[in-house]
Amino acid sequence: MRWPHRSLEKRANATTPSPFSFSPSQSWDGNDGSWSTFIVRVGSPPQDFRVLPSTEGQETWIPVPEGCTATGDPSNCGSLRGVMPFNGVAGSGFLVNKSSTWISNGIFTLDLEYNLGYQGSGLYGFDTVGLQIENSGGLSQTHQVVAGVASKDFYLGIFGLGPKPANFSTYSDPQPSFMKQLRDNNQIPSLSYGYTAGAVYRNDKVLASLTLGGYDASRFQPSSVTYAFGADDSRSLTVGVQNILGLNTLNNAVRLLPDGGNYFLIDSTVPEIWLPKSACDAFASAFGLTYDNKTDRYLVNDTVHDRLLSLNPTITFSLGTSSTPNSGPTQNIVLPYAAFDLQASYPIYQNATKYFPIRRAANDTQYTIGRTFLQEAYIIADYERQNFTVAQAVFSRPMPASDIRAIHPPSANSSTNGTNSASSIPVHQGLNPGAIAGIAVGTVAAVLLIAGIVFLLVFRKRKQHREREKRVSAAAAPPSDSTFSEDKKHGTLYTSNEVSGDTARHEMPNHFVHRPSEVDGDTSKWSGAGTQEMDGNGISRAEMEGSGYSGMYKGQHGDDRAKVHEIGDGIAYHELPGSEPAAGEKR
Incomplete structure (x- = not known):
């Protein structure tokens, strides 16, 4: 006997939630093929994006306006990258200054697919993330890890299906993934999923x-x-x-x-x-x-x-x-x-x-x-x-x-x-x-x-590969001379640890370690974001494509105040008491 999703919902009770059937968008997107996408909404009020599921990732990544420049990119660049109109106006990326629930956490390199040569940096923070368009019955979670991505290596955004947590300070402060939070909040019966990508060439375009x-x-x-x-x-x-x-x-x-x-x-x-x-x-x-x-x-x-x-x-x-x-x-x-x-x-x-x-x-x-x-x-x-x-x-x-059909946890009764x-x-x-x-x-x-x-x-x-992971884990041990920096716009605290020389590291468990840019001689690269140059006086400059994230950093030789990045018409500052800036590389 077969039963549709609706009858499963009727059978569900407070202790046994139904699976969630994530409806695909009706669009086919991509610059490397034609793929059936899904809609996620980010922020308050929500901004909508067409994204691809990632069986390897565990975060939500969405484009930012800096990924679509006035020169060189097509006029419909935002739409090509899955950005949907916001307040009736076509956009080119996530507008952090338009979300009342956005909490910025810095710029980090993107860890996903680094072994395949994919490159890019993301503006990381926390915000509300929901599935499907607003008022469609899609599930949502607050304080989710979100990365705004300009790099064209990740042309469309992604929705991570993995359960691993993220941590921007020490191993003692994990940020649960969307899937894990759904499970913890009893909104799905188990930490599991079923997925097929759909096929544009089958029948009349079979959706994912x-x-x-x-x-x-x-x-x-x-x-x-x-x-x-x-x-x-x-x-x-x-x-x-x-x-x-x-x-x-x-x-x-x-x-x-x-x-x-x-x-x-x-x-x-x-x-x-x-x-x-x-x-x-x-x-x-x-x-x-x-x-x-x-x-x-x-x-x-x-x-x-x-x-x-x-x-x-x-x-x-x-x-x-x-x-x-x-x-x-x-x-x-x-x-x-x-x-x-x-x-x-x-x-x-x-x-x-x-x-x-x-x-x-x-x-x-x-x-x-x-x-x-x-x-x-x-x-x-x-x-x-x-x-x-x-x-x-x-x-x-x-x-x-x-x-x-539901997948119940191992302890659940099969009937x-x-x-x-x-x-x-x-x-x-x-x-x-x-x-x-x-x-x-x-x-x-x-x-x-x-x-x-x-x-x-x-x-x-x-x-x-395991030896590399061991080296990462060894480097992840938090040192004793940790300092803290405060986001003056949002009041967020996170750790800036002195590890070697003037390189600060941010730790993230389970192979997802946030690290700031590592200085190589007098130049530190932010792949996909721009170049940070040390001028010998403790001042570094960073410019991203499109000028969305730009400014000056002052470290231990300056006045301990760093202008990190511009957010719309607001500027976020970070206090850096005697340490290097907290933004940079993420692995």
Whole structure:
């Protein structure tokens, strides 16, 4: 028996909330493809933005006006970046001076995707964040971590689905993520979600589907494979890719992962699939691709494109709990050529250009499966059981009615409200959407066994990354000579710790460490924001594109007052008693 979301709401009670079905916008956005977006509202009164879900992030990032300049950017730059009209006027980014609930916290470098070479800085602060447009029934949370982003590496904003907290002072002051706060406030049944990216090329444009605290059983075919979270908690959604097979290509049937299987992170933040160079070479041969050294992307000319449309090739990913080919349980996800038939536009290319979404990975820490894959796959992540499911997405004509089902926490009764209570609900027994069974104790033991096996398999491959994390953790220990600075506009306190020389660091738990700019000689770079130059007298200058964040800093040689940035028609000042400024790099 199927039941729609509305009947689930009727069944819910005060102690058992229903999952939240996050309705997508009706828009398709992006400068690296055409993607189904979702609307978040930020501030008081709310300002609306079309954003993409991030399975790797845990914060809310939105564009700021400095990302759209009067010269060089298109006149509709704001709309292209997902900015929706505010008070009936088209905008180019988040107006912090128009939100009565905004609390500024400084400028930090963006940590997400740094290992893939993405760069940029964000104006960080706290504000109210809501889902969907106002008065639509969307959930909202106060005092959420928000970053205003000018960098074009992150052209659209993101909504982080991860549960990790943020901390701008010490480990003793974590700021819960949106998902964690929903769970703590009993607004969703568990710390879990189900997501598929939608596909503009399917039927009449099939929109994305995102369910918080559950999944939509109508959007995927049941699978028989469950994956334990990766041993490296910065790459939780790691899956073994045993093989990639191309059929009906220019070279007929071809193996596209010639050097064997490996572990890949599923990350919807980025569009492409990051592969070993040998795999990229195999793709290039099979699909007639041309490598563009300037943009590190693979292009498709019109002649080859027409030929591929005629052949209609498919690409099959063979996934497993192990990366060793033909070992353990496996799950095949099949993608048509249309899923890879994308266009890149400004600022990647001045004009829309056909490209094939694969990238060359420098090493195994960059092996990533982006949202191109999630057009044809449905992922269910269960953070309370530390496992996830990947299943083939369903595209029927017409599309079936939604079948929203809850994922209850491990201690919940599986029969509560007639909904499900297991980790990756449909996968353990391969159940169809109309019949779901509870999870036995033996299954839990199997999941633990799989987690142990995966840990052993990935230990060596994650060694380099874990060593880096250890260095970050070691640097994160708060020193004894901490000083405090106060935001005079909002009265916010945060720590500025002297760590080495005149470099101050801000700590953030669970691999999300906020750090100010690190001086290199006499110059410190804010990637995506501008350049900070030390003039030898303790005075530094920082200018961002568009002049939105500019001013002078005085450190221990000055008068201990720093003009940090301009916020609309107001100026925020920070008291810096004998320390370097608190803004800067975030990792």
